Amino acid sequence: MKAAGSMQGKLGLGVALTAVAGAAHALAEPWQLNMTPGVTQTSREVYDLHMWGLYVCIAIGVVVFGAMIVAMFKFRKSKGAVPATWSHNTVAETIWTIVPILILVALAWPATNIMIKMAYTEQSDMTVKITGYQWKWGYDYLNVGEKPYHVHFISRIDPRSDRTRELRSGQDPWAVKDKDYQGVERNTYLLDVDHPLVLPTDTKIRFVVTGDDVIHAWWVPQLGWKQDAIPGIINDDWTNIHEPGIYRGQCAELCGQDHGFMPIVVKAVPKAEFTKWLDEQEALATKADAPAAPAASPTATPSAP
Numbered sequence: 443m444k445a446a447g448s449m450q451g452k453l454g455l456g457v458a459l460t461a462v463a464g465a466a467h468a469l470a471e472p473w474q475l476n477m478t479p480g481v482t483q484t485s486r487e488v489y490d491l492h493m494w495g496l497y498v499c500i501a502i503g504v505v506v507f508g509a510m511i512v513a514m515f516k517f518r519k520s521k522g523a524v525p526a527t528w529s530h531n532t533v534a535e536t537i538w539t540i541v542p543i544l545i546l547v548a549l550a551w552p553a554t555n556i557m558i559k560m561a562y563t564e565q566s567d568m569t570v571k572i573t574g575y576q577w578k579w580g581y582d583y584l585n586v587g588e589k590p591y592h593v594h595f596i597s598r599i600d601p602r603s604d605r606t607r608e609l610r611s612g613q614d615p616w617a618v619k620d621k622d623y624q625g626v627e628r629n630t631y632l633l634d635v636d637h638p639l640v641l642p643t644d645t646k647i648r649f650v651v652t653g654d655d656v657i658h659a660w661w662v663p664q665l666g667w668k669q670d671a672i673p674g675i676i677n678d679d680w681t682n683i684h685e686p687g688i689y690r691g692q693c694a695e696l697c698g699q700d701h702g703f704m705p706i707v708v709k710a711v712p713k714a715e716f717t718k719w720l721d722e723q724e725a726l727a728t729k730a731d732a733p734a735a736p737a738a739s740p741t742a743t744p745s746a747p
């Protein structure tokens with residue numbers, strides 16, 4: 443064994459898991475077992491909470507299974523063990539009631555803190571409305587600061603994935619590839635769209651999420667949460683992405699036959715680049731609305747009686 447490795451070996455499974463966790467990239471790699479820490483403060487806190495819960499479970503597992511194994515081998519009949527005859531022990535019962543309560547509080551306290559933070563959608567810099575449709579997503583940029591926007595588009599599965607997924611298409615799913623933000627080619631089969639949701643980095647973005655037909659759920663793992671998109675109900679969430687990149691997700695609520703074919707792609711870009719893009723989209727949106735404008739002008743409208 444390597445000298446450097448021997449020290450870690452002594453510290454056992456917990457440290458080994460930490461090492462795996464520490465090496466985890468923001469994006470999930472093939473065969474990755476653990477969650478990813480994601481690219482937002484929230485997702486990192488959720489990740490830490492998950493690791494804390496995992497360590498607690500490992501500790502409980504070691505203690506409980508350790509006690510069972512010791513009891514099975516040390517106190518077996520063949521070794522002459524005689525069962526005790528007492529049936530109650532106040533000290534033991536008090537301990538095994540109080541210790542689980544303390545464990546639950548130790549888990550619930552940080553979890554509640556994070557949930558409160560995740561629910562705080564106020565003081566956001568901009569708002570995006572997300573609508574789930576069978577089987578695509580609609581995005582509306584409502585405002586940036588005080589400035590209203592009218593940018594709306596539909597985001598569908600990319601044509602290559604769509605063709606490949608057809609029964610007997612003869613196309614290879616592994617051949618559906620695209621470059622990620624860092625220029626690395628990745629398989630994007632069923633994980634790519636025609637129009638990604640472009641968002642700025644280092645900005646508190648509020649989302650209002652709803653559904654048009656059935657319940658969908660908007661989920662990008664790197665952001666650290668998923669939210670149901672329910673017709674007639676508006677849920678809200680927020681994110682603040684710290685790293686530019688392309689983050690992929692999927693609908694996370696069984697919503698009909700093409701549930702598996704309505705991916706989500708978030709393209710996070712630096713603020714200046716985003717503002718330029720959004721203003722261009724706004725200009726296009728206003729231009730598209732322009733022919734209707736004269737008819738709606740006050741002079742052409744018959745006055746009310």
Ligand SMILES: [Cu+2]
Nearest residue numbers: 658659693697
């Ligand atoms: Cu869906």
